[in-house]
Amino acid sequence: MAHSEPTSGAELQHRAHGMNRLGRRFLGANLAVLGVAMMMIAIAAQTMFISGHDQRFLMWTLIPAVMAAALVAMLLARPVARDAKRICSAAMKVADGDLSARTGVRRNDELGEAAEMFDVMVDRLDTVEKERSLMLGSISHDLRTPLAALRAAVEAIRDGVAPDPDMYLIGMERQVRALSSLVDDLQLHSRIVSGTFELNRTRLDLTELADEAMETLRPLAEQRRVKLLLEAEQRVILDADGSQLARVVRNLLDNASRHAPPGSVVLVQISQADGTALLRVIDEGAGFPADFRDRAFEPFTRVDEARDLRTGTAGLGLSIAKGIVTAHSGTVGLGDGPGGIVEIRLPL
Incomplete structure (x- = not known):
């Protein structure tokens, strides 16, 4: 050929x-x-x-x-x-x-339409290229720290200079879990973006699902000296993918407990009205900065530009939450402070 x-x-x-x-x-x-x-x-x-x-x-x-x-x-x-x-x-x-x-061509004929479509195509290419650069930069940054920590720990144990090998192994396990979580988030984000993400809906109780997610995160929150509370006046029943929706709640709770000050409370509120279920996660932290609110649900975006592992990893939590909630025909947004508030609305 x-x-x-x-x-x-x-x-x-x-x-x-x-x-x-x-x-x-x-x-x-x-x-x-x-x-x-x-x-x-x-x-x-x-x-x-x-x-x-x-x-x-x-x-x-x-x-x-x-x-x-x-x-x-x-x-x-x-x-x-x-x-x-x-x-x-x-x-x-x-x-x-x-x-x-850009072409700069403005005409009311077929040539003008071709120029307009060309500019639209280049706009989309530019957006994709920026997202690709942001993704590569974010992933490389988030991989560098745990890999460097693992390498240092392995070298210390190999050379026999680790004062407490068991503690080093515990630290290595923590870094491996962080890497596994990052890979899982990247895979799920890829499925959501590519349109291959599918739901396995069942009839479930949103209140019970949130309570189970809180029990999973409670030990980690207690390490941060943050208390998790659930506020629900009634059970809210809806058709949803329990595992994916639980992932959303865990992501929101993890984010909230990371940014909540020690000794404070992270509150989960659940209610229903007019055929809609409402789930709110509220923390007593500084809230979302004004310049961050418009891009809070964009992938690889974080409040902490330094990307400190203590405040999160790849910045996919809110983006994944939005993708999962949207797949349920719901909406997710930021509430007005004080504190950080994320609101999810799902059809019953």
Whole structure:
């Protein structure tokens, strides 16, 4: 199978300049029309349909009319050729890796639609590239710290300089769990983004599910000297994927307990009204900064730009929570403080 060679920038530039031929093609078309018309007049004169005087009159009338039409066609072709050059120029810049290039073409015709679609395509490519760069930077940063800690611990145990090998092993186990959690989050995030995420719905009690999630997180919260409380006036029954919804609650509780001050309370409130279940996770921390609220549910975004492992890992918790809740036809958002408040609404 023959493989085509990649088109060089010089070739593209040559093609872009070739758009000047557009006006010449319009002129050629008009001259062709003139030639055909004159031929038809000559044939009509030969067959005695028109007189010689009428033939000469039509010839001299037709020539300036067609030439005027050709001039108008060339003038109309100019902006078309100019905008086509802009599209080609933007395409060359994008091909060279400049995703900031845009056509700048605004027209109410098919060429304008093509330029608009090109700009939309480049916008999406730019967004994907930024997300890819952010993802790679975040993952590499989040992997570096636990891997460095594991390497240091292994070297210390191997060289016999670890004062307490058992404590080193406990620390290594903690780092391995952090890495496993990161890999799990990345896999789930990939499934949500790719559209392969599926739910296994069952009839469940949201209050009971939240209580079980709190029992799982309670030992960790107590280590941080944070108390977990559940407030629910009634049982809330709905159709949902219990394992995935429990993951959302655990993520929110983990985030809340990380940012709650020692000696404070993280409160989970559950209620229902108008066919909707409401779950709120409230902590007594500083809350979400104003400049973070608009991007809180974007992947790999964290309040702590230094990405300290004590305040989280890849920054996928809220993004995954949004993906799971959206798959349940629900909504998730941030409530107004004081403190940090995350609200989830699910259809009953």
